[in-house]
Amino acid sequence: MRKISVGILGATGMVGQNYISLLEGHPWFEVSYVAASPRSAGQKYKDAVKGRWHLTADMPAHLADLVVGDANDVSAAVGKCDFVFSALEMAKDEIRALENAYAAADIGVVSNASAHRGTVNVPMLITEINPHHLDLIPAQRAANGWKKGFVVVKPNCSIQSYMMPLFALQRAGFPVSRLIVSTMQAVSGAGYPGVPSLDMIDNVVPYIGGEEEKSESEPSKIFGRVEGGVIVNDTSIKISAHCNRVPVSDGHTACVSLEFAAKKPGIEEIIAIWEAFRSVPQELGLPSAPERPIIYRREEGRPQPNKDRDAGHGMAVSVGRLRPCPVFDIRFVGLSHNTNRGAAGGGILNAELLKARGCLG
Ligand SMILES: NC(=O)c1ccc[n+]([C@@H]2O[C@H](COP(=O)([O-])OP(=O)(O)OC[C@H]3O[C@@H](n4cnc5c(N)ncnc54)[C@H](OP(=O)(O)O)[C@@H]3O)[C@@H](O)[C@H]2O)c1
DSSP states (O other), rough: OOEEEEEEEESHHHHHHHHHHHHTOOOOEEEEEEEOOOOTTSSBBBHHHTOOOOOOOOOGGGGGOOEEEETTOGTTTTTOOOEEEEOOOHHHHHHHHHHHHHHHOOEEEOOSSSSSOTTTTTTTTOOTOOOOOOHHHHHHHHHHSSSSSSSEEEOOGGGGGHHHHHHHHHHTTOOEEEEEEEEEEEEEGGSOOOHHHHHHHTOOOOOOHHHHHHHHHHHHHTTTTEEEEEEOOOOOEEEEEEEOOOSSSSEEEEEEEEEESSSSOOOOHHHHHHHHHOOHHHHOOOOOOOSSSEEEETTTTTOOOOHHHHHHHHHHHEEEEEOSSSSSSEEEEEEEOTTTIIIHHHHHHHHHHHHHOOOOO
């Protein structure tokens, strides 16, 4: 089978490097184009990332000499790739306009940026939860006059560690009405160089700009329904989020208390629901889908970032400490790898679903 050619916009950044690394040896996709800011454009990839390659694995040798394009020049990508992963860090309106321009040039966009998360006809996917939102693609194309292009986005990395456990309970017939979450988010989530080291060592920073608003609003789109060519948000869960930056390299942790709307499952019943949870990516056997999307840890002190972030190749959510809550109904701790499941790995899984649904051809 001919592999599908992939471009990476923002290939020199933290998330872009993760794409480069995770796509190495991918059975369906191969990187054929890399682009970044005009500062990097024209340089060989190895020179553009010199002194800021942050992964433990070396960069794939066959990509080291690839010349970096200017991500702002859409015409440079035409004919070089079938679709792009967007991991750009620029002003939101600039990213939105650029992603639209790629789609208009028949190059589909699978984005990690937040620019299009609020666009009503852009699916915001967690593949296990709302794969049916891809049904919107024909309406999105029609509304924009795009032939083969599309834009699909990933939600914020901070919500990944509790959205699947939450969805599994709702799908099993236990809707949730209220949820309070406190996150402890890794420094890699801020990109490179990110938070100054003197702010981070021996410290916790109780503020991440825009993160609490995203955590409170994005779930309603993900749980929304497709109707009349747009996503109609589901506002049945009230969420209050506290987001903190902590001195952890990778892995976002979330402490969650939630209240059920009606029926309340027992503790062992919830663990059984989580352990049995499988969804469309597992049924389709998508290459990056974790076999067990939710892994329940019964040990008292788990999950922990440096022990559990790589579970399911960094694509599974680890959950633990499920117990009754004296204020709401239950509480638990969730953990997921923010630059893998929460960023590049999640984007790749989205693209695999797009391919399986025939949207990439
Ligand atoms: N880090 C995470 O865990 C995470 C998780 C989810 C989503 N995201 C989102 O993913 C995106 C990338 O995040 P990151 O952490 O990888 O950021 P980053 O490390 O700062 O990388 C940003 C990338 O954007 C490029 N860029 C900057 N200005 C540009 C311009 N004017 N024109 C074209 N390209 C430009 C940079 O190119 P140069 O190297 O040439 O400057 C670099 O490749 C962001 O939108 C972020 O919100 C990140």
